[in-house]
Amino acid sequence: MNDAGKNEPVKPRQVKEKLQTKLFGKAIHYFSKVGSTNDLAKELASLRAREGTVIVAGSQTGGKGRSGRTWASPKGGLWFSTILRPKLHPRETPKLTIMSSLAVAKTISQLYNLEPEVKWPNDVLINAKKVCGILTEAKTSGDTTSFVIVGIGINANIELQSLPEQVRAHATSLRHELPGIIDCEQLLHVLLEKMEHYYVMLQNGKFHSVLVEWKRLCRFLGSYVEVMSGKKQIEGWATDVDRDGALILKLPDGTSRRILSGDVNIRRGNGQGVKSLMHPRES
Numbered sequence: 001m002n003d004a005g006k007n008e009p010v011k012p013r014q015v016k017e018k019l020q021t022k023l024f025g026k027a028i029h030y031f032s033k034v035g036s037t038n039d040l041a042k043e044l045a046s047l048r049a050r051e052g053t054v055i056v057a058g059s060q061t062g063g064k065g066r067s068g069r070t071w072a073s074p075k076g077g078l079w080f081s082t083i084l085r086p087k088l089h090p091r092e093t094p095k096l097t098i099m100s101s102l103a104v105a106k107t108i109s110q111l112y113n114l115e116p117e118v119k120w121p122n123d124v125l126i127n128a129k130k131v132c133g134i135l136t137e138a139k140t141s142g143d144t145t146s147f148v149i150v151g152i153g154i155n156a157n158i159e160l161q162s163l164p165e166q167v168r169a170h171a172t173s174l175r176h177e178l179p180g181i182i183d184c185e186q187l188l189h190v191l192l193e194k195m196e197h198y199y200v201m202l203q204n205g206k207f208h209s210v211l212v213e214w215k216r217l218c219r220f221l222g223s224y225v226e227v228m229s230g231k232k233q234i235e236g237w238a239t240d241v242d243r244d245g246a247l248i249l250k251l252p253d254g255t256s257r258r259i260l261s262g263d264v265n266i267r268r269g270n271g272q273g274v275k276s277l278m279h280p281r282e283s
Contacts, residue, residue: 094245229262
């Protein structure tokens with residue numbers, strides 16, 4: 001297989017020429033290497049960059065995962081962040097993670113005829129292995145959301161053999177699942193259109209419809225899980241995700257617990273803990 005073009009830089013002008021959006025991607029900035037696209041996007045947002053501005057990097061030296069973890073971002077992936085200024089109460093910002101993971105899953109399905117699934121709160125999986133992670137970071141003041149940065153990392157053309165063995169067992173890439181090179185410009189432009197579609201729905205008060213679509217792709221609901229929320233480990237049956245994006249657990253004592261953020265480990269079969277659905281590079 002010819003690998004020519006595998007790590008070609010994303011060209012903003014070519015992406016914008018194809019976009020059929022009113023907001024997302026009207027401004028796109030590409031950098032061959034940055035510390036973190038989320039950090040750069042936050043700086044631009046503080047300087048009043050327009051909503052929908054996108055920061056793309058060929059690689060990140062300080063890619064960020066949830067809870068202060070690192071995110072490996074070598075050449076070959078699609079690493080980008082988008083500046084949003086949603087009319088949402090700060091407690092509602094998790095909706096943007098759900099919206100974005102749905103957009104990623106729908107894009108992968110449309111472009112590559114794969115069957116991705118979503119996992120609360122921020123993952124997209126293929127064959128139970130992580131292909132995409134999402135990190136949303138908000139600047140808020142009281143009941144007001146000033147801006148939200150949605151960072152998305154997709155393992156597009158990454159070679160799994162280049163990853164450590166313990167990572168390789170739990171991660172995948174689009175290149176690994178498909179017979180050819182992924183066109184990251186096409187992936188970005190279709191994804192931005194999907195994100196705008198669901199963002200408009202969310203802003204128009206139609207998050208319930210977004211959530212219904214997301215749940216159709218969420219296969220772990222109904223499973224017995226372990227959730228690490230902060231320093232607490234909670235076990236129970238994942239019964240639902242509510243209208244604010246919180247996970248609802250039914251505990252062994254019959255009570256229910258609402259969890260806003262955490263890492264989910266699914267217990268399969270005989271009840272042995274399985275952690276393969278967590279992103280192993282976020283450590």
